[in-house]
Amino acid sequence: MAPPQGPRPPLEFGGPLGAAALTLLLPATMFHLLLVARSGPARLLGPPPSLPGLEVLWSPRVLLLWLTWLGLQAGLYLLPASKMAEGQELKDKSRLRYPINGFQALVLTALLVGLGVAAGLPLVTLPEMLLPLAFAATLTAFIFSLLLYVKSLVAPAWALAPGGNSGNPIYDFFLGRELNPQAGFLDIKYFCELRPGLIGWVLINLSLLMQEVELRGSPSLAMCLVNGFQLLYVGDALWHEEAILTTMDITHDGFGFMLAFGDLAWVPFTYSLQAQFLLHHPQPLGLPMASIICFINVIGYYIFRGANSQKNTFRKNPSDPRVADLETISTATGRRLLVSGWWGMVRHPNYLGDLIMALAWSLPCGVCHLLPYFYLFYFTVLLVHREARDEQQCLQKYGLAWHEYCQRVPYRIVPYIY
Numbered sequence: 001m002a003p004p005q006g007p008r009p010p011l012e013f014g015g016p017l018g019a020a021a022l023t024l025l026l027p028a029t030m031f032h033l034l035l036v037a038r039s040g041p042a043r044l045l046g047p048p049p050s051l052p053g054l055e056v057l058w059s060p061r062v063l064l065l066w067l068t069w070l071g072l073q074a075g076l077y078l079l080p081a082s083k084m085a086e087g088q089e090l091k092d093k094s095r096l097r098y099p100i101n102g103f104q105a106l107v108l109t110a111l112l113v114g115l116g117v118a119a120g121l122p123l124v125t126l127p128e129m130l131l132p133l134a135f136a137a138t139l140t141a142f143i144f145s146l147l148l149y150v151k152s153l154v155a156p157a158w159a160l161a162p163g164g165n166s167g168n169p170i171y172d173f174f175l176g177r178e179l180n181p182q183a184g185f186l187d188i189k190y191f192c193e194l195r196p197g198l199i200g201w202v203l204i205n206l207s208l209l210m211q212e213v214e215l216r217g218s219p220s221l222a223m224c225l226v227n228g229f230q231l232l233y234v235g236d237a238l239w240h241e242e243a244i245l246t247t248m249d250i251t252h253d254g255f256g257f258m259l260a261f262g263d264l265a266w267v268p269f270t271y272s273l274q275a276q277f278l279l280h281h282p283q284p285l286g287l288p289m290a291s292i293i294c295f296i297n298v299i300g301y302y303i304f305r306g307a308n309s310q311k312n313t314f315r316k317n318p319s320d321p322r323v324a325d326l327e328t329i330s331t332a333t334g335r336r337l338l339v340s341g342w343w344g345m346v347r348h349p350n351y352l353g354d355l356i357m358a359l360a361w362s363l364p365c366g367v368c369h370l371l372p373y374f375y376l377f378y379f380t381v382l383l384v385h386r387e388a389r390d391e392q393q394c395l396q397k398y399g400l401a402w403h404e405y406c407q408r409v410p411y412r413i414v415p416y417i418y
């Protein structure tokens with residue numbers, strides 16, 4: 001095993017015990033949510049609905065369908081891309097090159113699915129397969145992370161993630177040892193981050209809408225809003241795919257169970273909870289309320305996109321006229337930090353926008369059930385924790401300059417509150 005380089009960063013997520021607990025808790029929570037969404041009372045905090053037998057979860061046919069989906073997305077990834085982008089410099093001074101064709105993959109998937117449905121593909125039956133599909137995705141994530149852990153044992157030291165090589169196998173399996181595992185031309189982490197799970201999420205949403213039409217004759221306004229908002233979010237992420245190359249998932253975290261399960265299972269099956277809930281529990285929604293919800297989503301998107309684009313533009317070219325006038329502070333690394341514009345309002349304006357959108361996705365489901373708000377609660381916890389991790393990393397990177405930034409911009413996510 002290659003020895004790790006430099007001092008080891010402190011353990012996160014409660015160390016090996018926390019990692020072991022999360023490895024079991026995350027899949028258990030996902031199945032609990034899927035079962036609650038289809039149960040009559042849909043009580044998030046009530047007793048768990050009875051567990052289905054293995055015959056409901058395990059289906060070789062569904063596993064094959066899931067693997068075909070992964071294969072299709074891998075094929076679309078390997079298609080020629082109009083642009084190749086360079087990642088950040090690695091420890092051995094090299095840079096990986098990534099195809100920027102995620103949006104193309106979304107459009108081609110939509111085209112293929114459209115042609116398939118016209119030719120009789122029963123997309124409308126997908127909601128009935130959610131449990132075995134989620135089981136197949138969880139199994140894949142486990143096997144994937146195990147294989148990647150074994151592969152990482154022979155990886156050179158420079159290829160390891162800063163955080164995932166503690167020496168404890170459970171912790172390293174969870175966090176991921178290797179930073180950018182490759183399989184031929186495919187960068188496994190980059191591929192999983194935005195494609196099978198994210199595109200799968202909107203496909204699941206669409207199938208839920210189609211089943212609603214079959215059941216009730218037309219799609220409900222609430223279902224249309226949830227589908228529309230989430231399609232905008234996924235389309236936006238894939239349109240701005242290059243921006244993911246500077247996120248901590250790509251530059252800092254290894255590819256272990258946390259990201260593999262998150263990308264392949266958690267995102268498509270729990271992020272589609274609102275649409276799942278609406279199929280089983282239709283909610284009336286009038287035009288005035290729908291307009292208010294659309295307005296909330298627009299505000300959230302405006303902040304989210306404005307903040308992310310401003311930082312990406314600044315990081316790519318600080319002299320770009322769109323950001324050249326913004327006030328900055330210098331750091332010892334040579335990189336500067338924005339202290340005006342969106343990044344002068346709070347230290348993570350993009351998280352604020354994301355949370356406002358999360359609220360807009362839940363509101364079409366009414367206020368009588370907690371389940372559709374699970375995403376908002378979970379996402380708040382995730383972003384507060386992520387913000388703390390990012391602060392720690394920025395403090396290590398920028399030292400005194402980061403302290404100065406925190407003094408100039410005292411609030412983390414919500415102005416005057418947090």
Ligand code: NDP
Binds near residue numbers: 247311335337339
């Ligand atoms: P961010 O885009 O928030 O990037 C954080 C980095 O930005 C820092 O490490 C630092 O890196 C740089 N930075 C911080 N402050 C400044 C500043 N003042 N001026 C210039 N640069 C600064 O990272 P995330 O990956 O957490 O988030 C990306 C997007 O993805 C967000 O919109 C988030 O909401 C979303 N997201 C969505 C998830 C979901 O499940 N839906 C999950 C996670 C994230 P450096 O200085 O090295 O450039």
